[in-house]
Amino acid sequence: MGEIIMPKMGDAMTEGRVVRWHKKAGEKVTKGEALLEIETDKVNLDLEAEEDGILDNIAFEAGAVAPVGAVLATVGAPGAKRAEKPAAAVAPAAAPVAAAEPAAAAKKPSGEISVHEKKTAEQEIPAGVAGRRRSSPLARKMAAQKGIDLALVAGSGPGGRIVAADVERTRPVSRTGATALAPAPGSRLPVLEAKVVPLTAMRRTIAKRLAESIGPVPHFFLTVDLDVTKLLQQREQVIEITGVKASVNDFIVRAVALALRSHPLVNASFGDEAITLHGDVHIGVAVATPEGLLTPVIRNADRKSVTDIATEVRALAEKARSRKLLPDEYQGSTFTISNLGMFGVEEFTAIINPPNAAILAVGAAAQRPVVDAGQVVVRDRMKVTMSCDHRVVDGAVGADFLRTLRQYVEQPLRLLI
Amino acid sequence: MSELTYRDAIHRALVEEMDRDPNVLIMGEDIGVYEGTFRITAGLLKKYGANRVIDTPIAEAGMVGTAIGMAMLGLRPIVEMMTFNFALVAADQILNHAAKIRYFSGGQVDMPMVIRGPQGAGVQLSAQHSQSFEAFYGHFPGLIVATPATPADAKGMLKSAIRGKDPVIFLENAALYGMKGEVPDDPDAVEPFGVSRVVREGAHVTIVSYSRMLVLSLAAAAKLAEEGIEAEVIDLRTIRPLDLDPVYQSVRKTHRAVVVQEQWKPFGAAGEIAASITETVFDELDAPVERVTGEDVPMPYARNLELLAVPHEEHVIAAVKRALYRD
Numbered sequence: 001m002g003e004i005i006m007p008k009m010g011d012a013m014t015e016g017r018v019v020r021w022h023k024k025a026g027e028k029v030t031k032g033e034a035l036l037e038i039e040t041d042k043v044n045l046d047l048e049a050e051e052d053g054i055l056d057n058i059a060f061e062a063g064a065v066a067p068v069g070a071v072l073a074t075v076g077a078p079g080a081k082r083a084e085k086p087a088a089a090v091a092p093a094a095a096p097v098a099a100a101e102p103a104a105a106a107k108k109p110s111g112e113i114s115v116h117e118k119k120t121a122e123q124e125i126p127a128g129v130a131g132r133r134r135s136s137p138l139a140r141k142m143a144a145q146k147g148i149d150l151a152l153v154a155g156s157g158p159g160g161r162i163v164a165a166d167v168e169r170t171r172p173v174s175r176t177g178a179t180a181l182a183p184a185p186g187s188r189l190p191v192l193e194a195k196v197v198p199l200t201a202m203r204r205t206i207a208k209r210l211a212e213s214i215g216p217v218p219h220f221f222l223t224v225d226l227d228v229t230k231l232l233q234q235r236e237q238v239i240e241i242t243g244v245k246a247s248v249n250d251f252i253v254r255a256v257a258l259a260l261r262s263h264p265l266v267n268a269s270f271g272d273e274a275i276t277l278h279g280d281v282h283i284g285v286a287v288a289t290p291e292g293l294l295t296p297v298i299r300n301a302d303r304k305s306v307t308d309i310a311t312e313v314r315a316l317a318e319k320a321r322s323r324k325l326l327p328d329e330y331q332g333s334t335f336t337i338s339n340l341g342m343f344g345v346e347e348f349t350a351i352i353n354p355p356n357a358a359i360l361a362v363g364a365a366a367q368r369p370v371v372d373a374g375q376v377v378v379r380d381r382m383k384v385t386m387s388c389d390h391r392v393v394d395g396a397v398g399a400d401f402l403r404t405l406r407q408y409v410e411q412p413l414r415l416l417i
Numbered sequence: 418m419s420e421l422t423y424r425d426a427i428h429r430a431l432v433e434e435m436d437r438d439p440n441v442l443i444m445g446e447d448i449g450v451y452e453g454t455f456r457i458t459a460g461l462l463k464k465y466g467a468n469r470v471i472d473t474p475i476a477e478a479g480m481v482g483t484a485i486g487m488a489m490l491g492l493r494p495i496v497e498m499m500t501f502n503f504a505l506v507a508a509d510q511i512l513n514h515a516a517k518i519r520y521f522s523g524g525q526v527d528m529p530m531v532i533r534g535p536q537g538a539g540v541q542l543s544a545q546h547s548q549s550f551e552a553f554y555g556h557f558p559g560l561i562v563a564t565p566a567t568p569a570d571a572k573g574m575l576k577s578a579i580r581g582k583d584p585v586i587f588l589e590n591a592a593l594y595g596m597k598g599e600v601p602d603d604p605d606a607v608e609p610f611g612v613s614r615v616v617r618e619g620a621h622v623t624i625v626s627y628s629r630m631l632v633l634s635l636a637a638a639a640k641l642a643e644e645g646i647e648a649e650v651i652d653l654r655t656i657r658p659l660d661l662d663p664v665y666q667s668v669r670k671t672h673r674a675v676v677v678q679e680q681w682k683p684f685g686a687a688g689e690i691a692a693s694i695t696e697t698v699f700d701e702l703d704a705p706v707e708r709v710t711g712e713d714v715p716m717p718y719a720r721n722l723e724l725l726a727v728p729h730e731e732h733v734i735a736a737v738k739r740a741l742y743r744d
Contacts, residue, residue: 136702
């Protein structure tokens with residue numbers, strides 16, 4: 001008899017939620033058939049049967065959260081009953097990661113389960129519209145009337161289509177608060193509802209990791225004002241010559257990656273016993289998705305061209321928005337860049353993404369008057385702020401890194417050679 | 418009111434209109450001496466004589482052509498097709514002449530004629546004799562296409578057809594001839610064309626149909642009600658003119674629609690209706706408009722296969738559940 005186990009889909013994963021069972025207890029299943037869908041902190045997956053048999057002993061119904069390694073159900077010969085209750089039922093709800101991992105490995109008999117990327121009809125949509133959520137016309141109309149963001153609504157129809165009933169179940173909630181312009185003062189303001197939004201696994205992970213970061217990690221912040229006049233000109237040329245719409249941020253990714261090569265302490269992680277200097281430069285790029293923040297990773301960004309980075313960032317961001325990102329596409333960063341320039345944010349501070357030692361918060365490029373050789377001239381300027389883990393990066397180390405970064409940004413030819 | 422069969426309601430309409438207007442006459446195969454294959458014209462030859470009840474040769478094109486000439490000169494001919502499958506022989510007369518003469522004459526010449534007879538699947542009538550033509554005739558401007566589902570409508574609409582000035586394709590359904598229903602006795606009670614009717618109210622889904630499929634849809638609605646699904650059932654009554662306003666109004670309430678027709682799905686009436694719903698009340702739809710239709714094959718003769726080729730109540734129920742995301 002095979003056990004279906006909550007897999008461990010990444011270092012930070014301690015538990016997963018059962019989204020829905022595709023099969024019922026007592027139903028016959030065949031090898032390769034999807035049994036259930038689980039939600040991990042970053043991605044939704046189908047777990048498949050790897051042998052024929054009868055699905056039984058479902059220990060976690062749809063909606064339940066199961067610790068990594070928990071037995072979710074069994075697949076066995078018809079009539080076969082498990083002697084004891086599935087182990088999951090008694091497993092501690094928040095089993096420590098370290099303990100859960102070997103358990104998962106031990107409980108996973110020879111290929112009882114396999115994890116595949118979820119194959120839904122949605123995935124067959126051409127890349128350009130991969131992030132589109134299906135919804136009925138009525139659902140869209142109702143959502144617009146109620147001020148509901150459809151991206152926050154789970155669809156119960158075929159292929160995940162959002163239907164009217166799904167919108168009815170959802171209460172209006174604004175995630176940004178700024179997207180809808182407030183009515184002019186004196187106009188009749190609608191009464192805003194109070195509401196409780198249950199934490200998704202992803203939101204829970206974001207909260208946990210950021211709290212972990214700001215708590216034990218002693219942050220300090222360094223801001224520099226960079227001249228990006230040349231970089232912006234060069235960007236136009238790159239787009240013209242290659243046809244690849246590289247963003248300013250793609251240039252910054254490249255500049256940071258190259259600068260990190262000269263500053264191994266900034267490309268590092270603090271550990272209880274030692275500091276790890278990573279050597280490899282893997283840049284996490286923060287991407288806003290309807291469910292929250294994801295940081296797909298550009299591996300070896302120091303050895304990739306700006307246009308390669310641009311293409312890769314675009315593809316990963318698209319996957320992030322449609323929740324198709326695989327663990328090895330968002331794990332293992334050594335440094336992270338967060339850019340709110342496109343929202344017009346001039347400067348801000350970001351919270352370090354552990355176990356990185358630093359994060360760079362990039363503001364908007366804008367024309368500003370500056371004094372150059374006694375003359376006031378208009379230049380394109382951009383402010384960046386680095387948050388540093390003081391346990392690894394001292395003030396001077398961080399400042400030195402930013403000086404190198406300035407060289408790359410202000411003499412952008414260096415980024416192309 | 419009297420309780421009449423659909424057959425007797427049509428018979429009654431013919432008698433009342435022939436009594437009312439001496440210009441009304443009827444012609445067809447075996448309608449006089451033999452009194453009609455479906456006995457619609459029983460007793461008419463004896464009552465009105467051979468000038469007004471004319472037995473014709475088996476020559477549909479000639480029958481319709483003759484009727485067109487009569488109508489142009491002020492008579493009100495009724496042509497009985499033994500079944501509408503035979504009218505295909507007269508398609509040129511119907512589509513190229515009857516439907517277009519008012520238009521060709523700049524409105525100077527009316528075309529007060531009726532072509533009536535049964536259509537649709539029966540019991541082992543095979544591929545040539547089981548067809549439905551409402552979508553075919555409904556395609557052509559210049560025609561009126563009536564598809565009554567009840568004895569009262571059969572009588573009232575046939576009277577409108579006979580009294581009007583347009584060529585009317587009056588599609589009866591042989592399987593409905595024995596159906597009984599309350600029919601007004603008033604010889605001047607007529608039913609207008611192009612007025613659909615809500616025949617059962619419900620909040621959850623709109624079922625649109627006509628002719629015999631209405632009977633099916635009502636039976637399905639009764640079963641669905643046992644499961645707590647309240648279907649609103651609409652009888653279109655005429656395919657041309659097509660009155661979809663009550664359908665749109667209903668879909669605004671139910672947000673789901675199922676259209677039921679007897680024959681083949683491709684280019685059928687259900688497709689036209691579904692497309693119109695989508696065009697007009699797109700934002701009201703919570704599910705794609707479902708179509709219930711016959712199988713896309715020539716009608717089999719074998720009874721077991723024939724039963725598989727036509728829509729049944731359970732198909733309507735299944736379509737409703739798909740539209741409600743309950744399958």
